[in-house]
Amino acid sequence: MKQVAEIFSQGEEIVCGQTVDSNAAWLSQQLVELGFTLKRHTAVGDNLEDLIALFTEIAGRADCCICTGGLGPTIDDLTAEAVSIASGQPLQFDAQVFAEIQEYYARRNRAMPEANRKQAMLPQSAVRIDNAYGTAPGFALQFKRCWFVFLPGVPSEMKQMFTALVRLQLLQRFPLQPDCLVTLRSIGIGESAIQQCLDGIQLPEGVQLGFRAAPDEVQTKLLFPGDFPESNKQACVADVAERIGAYVFAMDGLHEQQGDLLDVVAAAMSAKRCSLALMETASQGLLAAKCLGHKWLARVEVNLDWGRNTGAWSGQAVADDLQPIARVWAEQLKAREQTDFALVQLYSGSAEDYSDKDKTIVLYNALATPSGVVSTQLNAHGPLKHKQNQAALLALDLLRRYLQNKCL
Amino acid sequence: MKQVAEIFSQGEEIVCGQTVDSNAAWLSQQLVELGFTLKRHTAVGDNLEDLIALFTEIAGRADCCICTGGLGPTIDDLTAEAVSIASGQPLQFDAQVFAEIQEYYARRNRAMPEANRKQAMLPQSAVRIDNAYGTAPGFALQFKRCWFVFLPGVPSEMKQMFTALVRLQLLQRFPLQPDCLVTLRSIGIGESAIQQCLDGIQLPEGVQLGFRAAPDEVQTKLLFPGDFPESNKQACVADVAERIGAYVFAMDGLHEQQGDLLDVVAAAMSAKRCSLALMETASQGLLAAKCLGHKWLARVEVNLDWGRNTGAWSGQAVADDLQPIARVWAEQLKAREQTDFALVQLYSGSAEDYSDKDKTIVLYNALATPSGVVSTQLNAHGPLKHKQNQAALLALDLLRRYLQNKCL
Incomplete structure (x- = not known):
């Protein structure tokens, strides 16, 4: 009862x-x-x-x-x-x-x-x-x-x-038997794409699967009955996590809470005593603002000219792919600032595309690391503030993937 | 009824x-x-x-x-x-x-x-x-x-x-008589300080006074009965606004909505075709991030070294008052960037003070304008993120006061 x-x-x-x-x-x-x-x-x-x-x-x-x-x-x-x-x-x-x-x-x-x-x-x-x-x-x-x-x-x-x-x-x-909730926290992948990853999965009886799209992440929730065997639970969670892949940045409910994306990055950066130089364009200072209080952030540049002078990138044939530029700039920034990492964010799309909730902008992130450069190309959708937040988080997520050894 | x-x-x-x-x-x-x-x-x-x-x-x-x-x-x-x-x-x-x-x-x-x-x-x-x-x-x-x-x-x-x-x-x-709500929106002053400003005020019968502390502003609300005479209403609102003073940045419910602090600043900057250069310390990019999409923001510097190298300002006798430094830097920034305005934000207080919700940091803002430099010295309290947001808003508010001719 x-x-x-x-x-x-x-x-x-x-x-x-x-x-x-x-x-x-x-x-x-x-x-x-x-x-x-x-x-x-x-x-x-x-x-x-x-x-x-x-x-x-x-x-x-x-x-x-x-x-x-x-x-x-x-x-x-x-x-x-x-x-x-x-x-x-x-x-x-x-x-x-x-x-x-x-x-x-x-x-x-x-x-x-x-x-x-x-x-x-x-x-x-x-x-x-x-x-x-x-x-x-x-x-x-x-x-x-x-x-x-x-x-x-x-x-x-x-x-x-x-x-x-x-x-x-x-x-x-109260005579309660708490269920055990395990939450897989992911970024860079939508709810319906996660559902596709999990298509055809056979969950053990009594285990409920749910999803929640939060502003900064998508959560995949597995609710286990209170008396569910621990080892089966671990195996089930591992199976789901593997199917979703490198998008998963943290899992709550198995061991200690790992926190949000910034918490995960901050813990690794502090543990490894690394430093980061950052150049923001699309997020215009928001990523630096999120990192307030973290000493591993050593240098920030907010480049306002990028979006203004290059609003036409997407319309011209100048550069279909901005990844090469982002990669070179990241290496230069790392050399100039003498940090362990340098993260450069560029984007294509005009100011009008950025403001229009029905238009997409393309984000190009490059991370210079002690062992070379890694980079991503990703889309951001939705209203202005949503795109800006995505731009900040997806840049940070490239660093997270490198720190978790999940770069392709 | x-x-x-x-x-x-x-x-x-x-x-x-x-x-x-x-x-x-x-x-x-x-x-x-x-x-x-x-x-x-x-x-x-x-x-x-x-x-x-x-x-x-x-x-x-x-x-x-x-x-x-x-x-x-x-x-x-x-x-x-x-x-x-x-x-x-x-x-x-x-x-x-x-x-x-x-x-x-x-x-x-x-x-x-x-x-x-x-x-x-x-x-x-x-x-x-x-x-x-x-x-x-x-x-x-x-x-x-x-x-x-x-x-x-x-x-x-x-x-x-x-x-x-x-x-x-x-x-x-329904036999409804809609009330008329006038909201005075202010920043830089707390709810209890506003109550003190209004101490002893004689409001006309039937007019209700209320307050609401939102994250980015404090609202003073005057609720007038639907049949309240228009001219008396104007006089009553003007009286309340004058008692609160230059902290009021907008009034809703009398004419058209003026929006939040950024909306008010943006409307004036666009109308006057002015440009702004900005140096952030305490807010670490948050003010720039808030201004996304506004072309009057011409240049942003996020100075991470200020807080780190000068965390001891407050403990040492080096500078009791950072206003002179902020004022000189604002003039230099304006000259360097050739903008109409340059806004420089400094603060005193260590990283520990900043993170401690029970400690206060002091914010020093200076604005170089076409007609000289104006500056403020203000406190920020509360948890880290709250102080950061206050730092961003109070810097922006100095520009708002100048644009509204409300600088002392």
Whole structure:
């Protein structure tokens, strides 16, 4: 029997549409992975009657509800009061919560506003959930059928508290058998092309295959039942990864998380103590901006003239293939800057092609390495900002492939 | 008496968190502007019983509900069936809907799958809503207290149908008096500082004041009743804008939309046919990346050495104030590149300060103009990426202030 869970979000800014409720989606994914059946999302504004009615409804039909928002110090933060009235549990002063709020302000050399005292008032049976990054503590309590967990609406605080504390509490409280999700993260290949790679594959019974196109990558998801044998799982994942090929830059869910494309590149560059010089055209500084804080990036040139003076490349017969130019420039850049690697990005296509979401531009990346030059030629589609992001990521991906020994 | 509205979203992908429900926020904004009071958002999956229960609930408590999703041809698209059962109205074949679906396929030279026949079955009293961009028609009907409007879940189709058809139908059906929302968009000043600027202001009766901190700006919102006199409105907005001062870069809701900070700068730079040379340190290419597609950006330098060699600036007595250096460099850059403007961004603070979300870095921007140099000294707080974005925007904002004649 699966446990039924709901998500509840409080706030006028959500109900009136000023804020898109991304917390609900994030929490739902977490609960699905834990093994809950997700039934409903609800959002209401800062109205005491609406809140009381809603908590009472949910208390009768769900086993677990994660609630975000309404824990702040101002008069429109009504969650604790509404829960107290709905469940008939009086609010009590929690000395430890109060001490933590005082400490939060003390660390910042600021006086605690009197209004924050309110955040230390929790319903009688509430279990406190510490908030390491803000003043609003969370809490949890049983009300009729449902275990309610209340977290702040600020996404960074909510996610930190869920990951560090709530997740484990839920696993201890509920008889859950979490499925095991393995995610193969790829770049440079679309969802339908991946589906073709996997055409005809025989997955073991009970294993579910899914796909998700995120802005920076495509994810292939394999969901294994909690009791699936480990060695069979490894073999199944290896089979899928091999079929997709060098596009896969990371796998999550088998060992430790490897992070996104930049994390993967950064880990290898730091481990090998390598340095990179970079010349951007199509991405116009975006790749350098993404690398902020990474010391292996030694030199950046943003070449604005390339696109302007050569917007006609694609229309003229000057150069069908810009790879030779990119390769020579990469070698020159590496020699000039005396770095271990030099990455040069060129593109063909006019400014109009770049801006037109229905037109394609061609990206030419060349990477000069200690053992010669490697290069790629790839297309970027879609609106301007999407093409720009693809240009930055696909240049970085050439370096990733070299570092992972996956260059053809 | 305000009309109460709700938003309902159907789909497993929403309830399980694979898709963030941005439709709900968009529709809420539209309804608020029309004059509805938004009370609740709900999302459920593709389950007939859950859908019937929910439609019955909403029918008893709301005057209007906009529903998205569940109108497709597949077996998990259950909306029409659920509404039919809940309201006791049998499904009927709508010949015109069927003809339109057939035509959709005919235009694309594709055979209509038999499954699509289902989309022509609408509850008895339903009013059809044409879909110019897809096969799923929408429909609307009265069920108890509530006027339900059903639209497809695909955002582009939903928005087109709402804007072209539903909006007007709602204005005709409900006694609405749309409020008038004026938004003052500012940068470089926090929400609480704006509140202090407005301390003691006497707003006319019925005018509501609100704030919203977006990633790239802080918005001050003035909501005027629909029948508020125009000249008083202008005076009230002018008073608020003057109190906030030069931080305001745009005002929406009075005349045409001016867009975000970059839009405002780009419009002025293009109109005056000016060019800009830019040197970035703290934002490391992010400002150049934001300016993609704008030809007035003539030259970009990303200076990585600044932060590395001078991480100790803040610790040493070398330079308490980097403004003189930034000003000289801006003049030199302008002379070298022969542009109308040259913008130089420097900062003090070590790499550790930059990465530490609890530490502050100081940004020094200097702009060389045809009539001399102007400069600012500002703080950036928060996590790395937030500081980087602030650094890019605050540099751009110096140019905006000069272009709007708001430099001190």
